[in-house]
Amino acid sequence: MRTTSESRGPARTQAVYVISVAAELAGMHPQTLRIYERRGLVTPARTSGGNRRYSDADIAVLHRIAELTNEGMNLEGIRRVMALEAENQRLRAELEQAREIALHAIADADRRQGGGDLVPLHQALAVFGQRPSIFDQD
Numbered sequence: 001m002r003t004t005s006e007s008r009g010p011a012r013t014q015a016v017y018v019i020s021v022a023a024e025l026a027g028m029h030p031q032t033l034r035i036y037e038r039r040g041l042v043t044p045a046r047t048s049g050g051n052r053r054y055s056d057a058d059i060a061v062l063h064r065i066a067e068l069t070n071e072g073m074n075l076e077g078i079r080r081v082m083a084l085e086a087e088n089q090r091l092r093a094e095l096e097q098a099r100e101i102a103l104h105a106i107a108d109a110d111r112r113q114g115g116g117d118l119v120p121l122h123q124a125l126a127v128f129g130q131r132p133s134i135f136d137q138d
Contacts, residue, residue, distance in 0.1 A: 015045035015053035022054035026062035033062070039075050041065055041082065 022044070023030040036042045037052070042061050044052040054062075061082070068078045 012056045015055045015058070017054040017059070019044075019052045019054070022052075022059060022062070025059050027066065028062060036062070036065060036075075039079065041075065041079055 017025065019030045019033055023033050026033070033042070033044075033052075033054075037044065042054075042058055042065070044054045044058055047053060064082065065078055068081060073081065
């Protein structure tokens with residue numbers, strides 16, 4: 001089931017929360033958010049005046065950081081886990097795209113061949129000691 005923030009689509013990435021609101025939503029102190037930013041764990045948007053603005057997606061990242069911290073992981077470990085999770089998500093999307101391309105290619109080949117095999121298969125039976133039938137003239 002989708003959460004409210006997931007179903008909003010573009011609003012999920014729109015940076016609207018000031019640091020104090022983001023910290024409250026994430027259950028953290030604002031200084032903790034600044035530390036996470038310095039460590040490269042979260043990258044809030046900036047206004048033209050330089051103030052931080054956090055999105056719903058940033059809040060979700062902060063919640064994930066809190067989960068990993070509660071499991072005893074240090075900040076460098078959290079950074080690595082989050083990088084691997086992002087890479088895993090990218091690779092899964094790439095695999096799904098490759099599957100879609102393959103399915104479309106198979107469907108196109110079936111249509112062109114009238115629903116037959118992708119590669120025609122011709123079999124011959126060779127009996128030991130006899131000349132193989134593949135050399136016979138038709």
